[in-house]
Amino acid sequence: MRRKLGKRLHSLLRLSGTHGIVRRYAVVNGFDGALTMLGMLLGFYISGDIQLPTVINACLGVSVALAVSGVSSAYISEAAEQQQALESLRGAMVSDMADSAHHRAARVAPVLVALANGASPLLMGVLIMLPLWLAHFGLDLGFAPLEVALGTALLLIFLLGMFLGRVRGSSLLLSGLLTLLIAGITSLVIFLLGGA
Amino acid sequence: MARITQLLLDILKPRHPPLPEFTRQLAELQAGLRVTAEVVEIDDRTETLTVFCEGEDIDLEGITEAISGMGGSLHSIDKVQVLNDNGKHG
Numbered sequence: 001m002r003r004k005l006g007k008r009l010h011s012l013l014r015l016s017g018t019h020g021i022v023r024r025y026a027v028v029n030g031f032d033g034a035l036t037m038l039g040m041l042l043g044f045y046i047s048g049d050i051q052l053p054t055v056i057n058a059c060l061g062v063s064v065a066l067a068v069s070g071v072s073s074a075y076i077s078e079a080a081e082q083q084q085a086l087e088s089l090r091g092a093m094v095s096d097m098a099d100s101a102h103h104r105a106a107r108v109a110p111v112l113v114a115l116a117n118g119a120s121p122l123l124m125g126v127l128i129m130l131p132l133w134l135a136h137f138g139l140d141l142g143f144a145p146l147e148v149a150l151g152t153a154l155l156l157i158f159l160l161g162m163f164l165g166r167v168r169g170s171s172l173l174l175s176g177l178l179t180l181l182i183a184g185i186t187s188l189v190i191f192l193l194g195g196a
Numbered sequence: 197m198a199r200i201t202q203l204l205l206d207i208l209k210p211r212h213p214p215l216p217e218f219t220r221q222l223a224e225l226q227a228g229l230r231v232t233a234e235v236v237e238i239d240d241r242t243e244t245l246t247v248f249c250e251g252e253d254i255d256l257e258g259i260t261e262a263i264s265g266m267g268g269s270l271h272s273i274d275k276v277q278v279l280n281d282n283g284k285h286g
Binding site: 014015017088089092093095097100102103 | 240
């Protein structure tokens, strides 16, 4: 039943031409989430001796705030966009299009976009915080937990870049390296400002 | 019983779904249904098509519903072929 619902939603978004929007929001805000976490972790890293629970709580707070902000902002903007696009299409078609996939998508797409936009930074945050939680509960990671979390953030940023490369149809490696370069520049700025 | 075996339709549809997807969705309505779509006019948001359907027993209502479902509207039915095979088989 879940697969059937997923198939119907996918078909609805495909027919109305809105399927790319959900993916775009998820990737863009996922990247925001991963980069924000990288910034947070680097801030703690250069600050020196910070307690692990402090790092976890701060990162969790930021992830939840990004998720809530993602859901609300995407829903408000996308509902308005979809409604405007539908009205414009109705005018061109000289029809209310009440039975159409476009009409249903104008109501469903903002919800899906909002969920994707909120869930992606939260997921990134949870994955990046995982080493911190594991270390907090006594698991030996072999390296300092903050360093493992930083490595996880960089890996996720690289993977997001690869995914974007796949969407664009360009080189996965180059696309991954490009997003890593952005992360590198961000890190450099944080180090320079934090060290000042 | 008389069956519709050919239809020529004049349809206005949004640019989405694109023509191959639109045509495929129509053809998937019935096994053995052959659908040929041709763009007659195109603008920023809409396309006018002529759609030729060929099948054993075409479900006109189903086709109309599918067109509406994809945001299109049936402007006119320009040609119909109906076959009455009563007596032929029995």
